[in-house]
Amino acid sequence: MPVWEVLGRRTEGDPFAVVGGVKAPDAEMALLLARETHFRHKEGVSYGVRRRGEGHIHEGTWPANELGGVTDRSYRRQEGYVGVGAQMKRVHRELAARGLVVRGPTPPSTRSSRDDVDD
Amino acid sequence: MTYDERVAEFKAGIDAGRKVEAGDWMPDEYRQAALKFIEMHANSEVMGALPEGTWIPRAPTLKRKLSLTAKVQDEVGHGQILYRVAEDIGKTREQMFDDLVNGRTKFHNVFHYPAETWGDVAYIGFLIDGAALVNQKALLDASYMPYVRAMRRICPEESLHLRHGEQLVLELVSGSDAQRKLFQDAVNRWWQPTMHFFGPPSKQKDMLIYWGIKTRTNESLRQEFFTTYVPKLWDLGITVPDPGLAWNEERGEWDWTQPDWDEFWRVVKGDGPMTHIRLAQRKTVWDTHAWVREVFAGIPEQPAA
Numbered sequence: 001m002p003v004w005e006v007l008g009r010r011t012e013g014d015p016f017a018v019v020g021g022v023k024a025p026d027a028e029m030a031l032l033l034a035r036e037t038h039f040r041h042k043e044g045v046s047y048g049v050r051r052r053g054e055g056h057i058h059e060g061t062w063p064a065n066e067l068g069g070v071t072d073r074s075y076r077r078q079e080g081y082v083g084v085g086a087q088m089k090r091v092h093r094e095l096a097a098r099g100l101v102v103r104g105p106t107p108p109s110t111r112s113s114r115d116d117v118d119d
Numbered sequence: 120m121t122y123d124e125r126v127a128e129f130k131a132g133i134d135a136g137r138k139v140e141a142g143d144w145m146p147d148e149y150r151q152a153a154l155k156f157i158e159m160h161a162n163s164e165v166m167g168a169l170p171e172g173t174w175i176p177r178a179p180t181l182k183r184k185l186s187l188t189a190k191v192q193d194e195v196g197h198g199q200i201l202y203r204v205a206e207d208i209g210k211t212r213e214q215m216f217d218d219l220v221n222g223r224t225k226f227h228n229v230f231h232y233p234a235e236t237w238g239d240v241a242y243i244g245f246l247i248d249g250a251a252l253v254n255q256k257a258l259l260d261a262s263y264m265p266y267v268r269a270m271r272r273i274c275p276e277e278s279l280h281l282r283h284g285e286q287l288v289l290e291l292v293s294g295s296d297a298q299r300k301l302f303q304d305a306v307n308r309w310w311q312p313t314m315h316f317f318g319p320p321s322k323q324k325d326m327l328i329y330w331g332i333k334t335r336t337n338e339s340l341r342q343e344f345f346t347t348y349v350p351k352l353w354d355l356g357i358t359v360p361d362p363g364l365a366w367n368e369e370r371g372e373w374d375w376t377q378p379d380w381d382e383f384w385r386v387v388k389g390d391g392p393m394t395h396i397r398l399a400q401r402k403t404v405w406d407t408h409a410w411v412r413e414v415f416a417g418i419p420e421q422p423a424a
Contacts, residue, residue, distance in 0.1 A: 001416065003207075020268055021203050023212075025415070037196050038272065041279075075182060076189035081282035088285065091293045092354040100356035105366040110350040 003052040004030035006037075008044040016048060016057060027051070027058040035060055035067070041077055042068035122146075133331045138264040141207040149330045153263050154208040156332055161201035162219045162226040168194040169397050170234040171243060179237065186283050187240070193276045200272060204265045213412065220402035222389050228315045231391025238305035241291055244284020246309070246348060250316050252277045253344050262331030292355045299356070306352070307360045314361075314375070315383040317341040345373040 001023045007016040020038050024030035030049040039047050045064035048057040074080035095101050120128070126146045139145055145153075168191045175191065178184040202212045218224040229247050234240055255277060258270045291302040321328065321336035328336065349359060363376035386394070 003203075018268065020200055020272060021207075021265070023203065023206075037199060040192075040196070041276065043272075073189075075186045076193075076279070078279055078282065080186075081279070081286060084282050084286050084289070087289050088351070088354075091289050094293065095354070095356045102353035102356060102358055104353060105368060106350045106353075107346050107366060107371075110346065 001025055004034070004049040005052060006030075006034040007048045007050060007057060008038065009046045010044050012045055019043075021052075022049070024049075031058060031060045035062060039067045130330075133262045137262070138267070139262055140264050148326065149332075150208055152326050152330055153266070153332050154205055154210060156327055157201055157205040157208070157263075157266055158210065158215050159225050159227070161198050161205055161215065162224060163230060164194050164198035164201060165219075165401070166226045166230040166397060168198075169400065170230060170232070170393075171240060174234060174237070174240050177237075178240075183287075190244075190280050190283065193280065197269075197273050197276070200269050204263075204269050207265060216405060220398055220405050222398055225387050225389075228383055228386045228391070229309075229312045230397070231386045231394045232309070232312055233393050235308075236301055236305060237287075238291060238301035238303075239309065241284060241287035241302055242305040242309050244280055245288045246284070246306075246313055247316070248277055248280045248284055249348055250313055250344050252281055253340050253347065254317070257335045257340060258333065260334050266332070288355070292357065303357055306357055310360050311378045311382070312386075313344075314341070314378045315380075315386070317344065319380055319383070341375075342372050345375070349373070 002025070004022050004024055004027070005018050006020045006022055008019045009016055020034075022030055022033040022037065024033055027049060030051075031047070034047055034049050044067070046059065047062075047067070048059040050057045068077075092101065125144065126148075129144070129146055129149070133139070139149075171187055171194075172191050175184055175187045178187055202215055205215060206212055215224070219226065229243075229250075234243060252274065255270055255274050259267060259274065261267050261270070288302060291298045317340050318337040320338050325333070325336065327333040345364070349364065352359060361376050363374060365374050367374045385391075389395075389398075
């Protein structure tokens with residue numbers, strides 16, 4: 001089965017860059033696999049495939065706003081977890097106030113963020 | 120140019136930062152090392168989907184079911200991407216998967232253990248994925264470029280999984296005493312496998328590091344894991360079940376207790392608590408769905424009558 005290079009444009013104006021590869025019997029299946037395996041999380045604005053050893057790029061037809069789906073899939077994207085860092089600090093503060101945190105020396109790189117909360 | 124001269128030239132190129140592409144000439148030792156490493160990584164991704172896959176129907180809310188389903192899809196997708204990378208080095212996907220389900224090749228130790236509770240799911244998402252991310256970020260500078268491209272895709276998805284795991288942990292530790300205990304119990308059971316995950320101390324001449332396929336030693340990665348995650352666990356009032364774990368200011372690194380390495384070797388060689396069950400699951404599907412592969416590959420040639 002032929003190997004197809006998967007290409008993507010991160011933003012408008014970017015050239016196509018190789019981002020991976022798939023095996024597929026034809027360009028249509030290669031584009032489907034490429035879209036599902038490499039652009040599921042809205043990783044770019046356009047995609048394409050190129051059969052290994054050939055120069056022609058078969059471009060995908062899904063527009064940028066549809067890549068990755070059109071329904072709410074925030075549970076599978078970073079936008080669904082905005083605020084987790086702040087939540088960590090808040091929980092730390094609450095547990096520190098209850099006397100539940102574990103004390104012990106840590107590397108210098110970790111100290112400033114912990115000092116903001118402890119005591 | 121003799122073979123040895125070509126190898127020396129190749130090695131000099133690696134040391135100077137040259138990246139290797141799929142069609143490039145490479146020494147046999149490089150090819151074998153890269154294939155074994157990437158094949159094991161691919162195996163680990165598809166086996167790693169199983170512990171959490173069992174929790175999709177048992178997750179406490181629809182949101183968590185959706186998140187776990189998406190995560191499992193990502194992990195299997197990582198396997199697909201990595202098998203594709205490994206195929207170019209010289210072994211078919213079919214052979215790799217056949218070797219995996221028949222117990223001839225290895226996968227990471229942590230995926231041989233059961234995910235017993237929702238606390239385990241939180242641990243896996245936060246600390247196993249955290250450990251994986253420490254490893255995988257180091258691979259972004261590997262010498263084999265197709266593997267680097269795969270890591271560029273896999274690392275952001277693992278970061279997402281980590282955020283999900285972190286959120287689960289925060290829910291548990293800020294909840295009831297029973298919820299806190301659920302997570303603490305998971306930490307107590309999973310800590311040793313996590314220490315095993317980074318592997319024994321690297322050999323003096325680690326061939327993967329020699330060829331630039333890996334860029335950091337096992338111990339260096341484990342130390343980074345301690346620095347990133349131990350303070351966070353302590354901040355959440357969670358203890359680590361290693362009385363010897365402590366930051367050593369003088370040496371600038373963490374002291375810790377070596378785990379039972381006999382258990383590590385026993386598990387990765389195929390004798391973990393869930394090894395046979397999980398391989399049997401994979402093998403059953405592999406065997407019963409052979410007809411799907413045959414359809415894609417075309418009807419095989421019939422032997423001459």
